[in-house]
Structures are given as C-alpha cells and as structure tokens.
Amino acid sequence: MPRHPHDDTEPSPEQASPPVGVRLAPGLTVPEGAFRLATARSSGPGGQNVNKRSTKVELRLSLAELSRAGMSKAAIARLKRAASHLIVMPKPDASDAPVDPDAPASASPQEPMGELVITAQDTRSQARNREAAIERLRELVRQALVPPKPRRPTKPGRGAVERRLKAKREAGEKKDRRRWRPSE
Numbered sequence: 001m002p003r004h005p006h007d008d009t010e011p012s013p014e015q016a017s018p019p020v021g022v023r024l025a026p027g028l029t030v031p032e033g034a035f036r037l038a039t040a041r042s043s044g045p046g047g048q049n050v051n052k053r054s055t056k057v058e059l060r061l062s063l064a065e066l067s068r069a070g071m072s073k074a075a076i077a078r079l080k081r082a083a084s085h086l087i088v089m090p091k092p093d094a095s096d097a098p099v100d101p102d103a104p105a106s107a108s109p110q111e112p113m114g115e116l117v118i119t120a121q122d123t124r125s126q127a128r129n130r131e132a133a134i135e136r137l138r139e140l141v142r143q144a145l146v147p148p149k150p151r152r153p154t155k156p157g158r159g160a161v162e163r164r165l166k167a168k169r170e171a172g173e174k175k176d177r178r179r180w181r182p183s184e
Contacts, residue, residue, distance in 0.1 A: 022134060024141040027070065034065040037130065042121040049124055056121035059133040063087070063113035071141070079144035080114070086140075087114045116140075 021031040042056040049055075063076055071079075080087060118140075120133040156164075 024069075024138050025145055028066075028141065028145070030061065030065055030069045034061060034069075036060040037133075039126060042124075042129075053124070053126070055124055055126045055129055056119065057126060057129040057133050059118045059120075059130075059137060061116045061118075061137065063116060066141070067113070071145070074147070075144045076113070078148075079116075079140060082143060083116060083140050086116055086118060088117050089114045 021029045022035070023029045036059075038058045038060070039054040040056045040058065041051070041054055063080070066076060066079070067073070116137070118133045118136050120129040120136065122132055123129055
C-alpha cells in the first residue's frame with residue numbers, strides 16, 4: 001500500500017517488509033551476506049562454453065551463521081552428522097596458544113563449528129547452479145530440523161516366546177535321538 005508523502009504514520013507490523021535474506025526453512029532465514037559464493041570453470045560436457053564461462057558455483061556457509069539465524073544446537077549436530085562430507089573445519093591459527101593436555105575439558109576454548117561447502121555444476125548456467133546449491137542447502141537444513149523419532153524398545157509376545165522355546169526343545173530332542181546308545 002503506497003504511503004502519502006505527508007503521512008507521518010509508521011507502517012503497521014503486518015505491512016513491514018520481511019527480513020532480507022535467504023529463507024532456508026519456515027522460521028529460519030539467513031542473511032544474504034552470510035553466504036560466500038565463488039565461481040569456477042565447470043567440468044564435464046558443454047562444448048566450448050565450458051572453456052569460456054565460470055558456471056560452477058561453490059556456496060560456503062558458516063555453521064555459526066545457522067546458529068545465529070535460530071537453528072538449535074541439536075539440529076546443527078544432526079546437520080553435521082548428515083553432511084559430514086560437506087563440512088570443512090577451520091585451520092587453527094599459528095598464533096593460537098598450545099593447548100595444555102592436563103587442562104580440564106571445560107577450560108578448552110569453544111569448539112569451532114566449521115563451514116558447510118556445497119558445489120553445483122549440473123547446468124551450463126551460473127544462475128541455475130546458484131539456485132541448485134541454495135536448494136541443496138535448504139534440503140539439508142529441512143532434514144536436520146526434523147528430530148529423529150525416538151526408538152521404543154519392543155518385547156516379543158508370549159506366544160512368540162513359547163514357539164521359540166518349543167522349537168528349541170524339539171531341535172534338542174531330534175539331536176538327542178541321533179546319538180548312538182549301546183543296547184542293554
């Protein structure tokens with residue numbers, strides 16, 4: 001709804017613009033500046049286009065940014081397990097002080113979270129590869145946001161236990177009948 005130039009009223013919260021960024025899942029939007037996109041020459045078929053254009057897209061996103069965007073620690077841990085082959089841990093700086101092996105575990109600095117690296121080179125278009133990389137990230141995040149169903153230990157029913165024990169008893173009796181016994 002356009003505002004009149006002399007209208008001093010602020011727009012209502014319903015009219016306020018949505019947060020700027022990339023929506024990865026409902027309630028989880030990461031700012032556009034949190035992504036680092038790099039392009040390179042793509043491999044594979046593509047004719048002369050492959051030698052001239054940088055269509056391969058590499059998307060990098062710090063897991064700390066997902067945490068800042070509101071993703072829970074449990075969901076980030078699930079993402080780390082599911083996409084462990086896509087996570088790059090930061091290299092320790094040479095300026096970091098050596099870690100004392102006798103120090104208690106709680107005294108160690110916060111564990112580095114790492115960076116998620118997704119590459120896309122499926123199409124001959126940089127824009128489509130960028131969208132493909134973001135869509136892969138969305139899918140990974142969606143899967144990580146779903147908590148696993150808790151396992152409920154089950155117990156065999158009474159009939160199943162009785163059938164198993166009966167089968168064991170019969171097998172033992174069959175083996176017992178095979179034994180040679182001297183006649184008396």
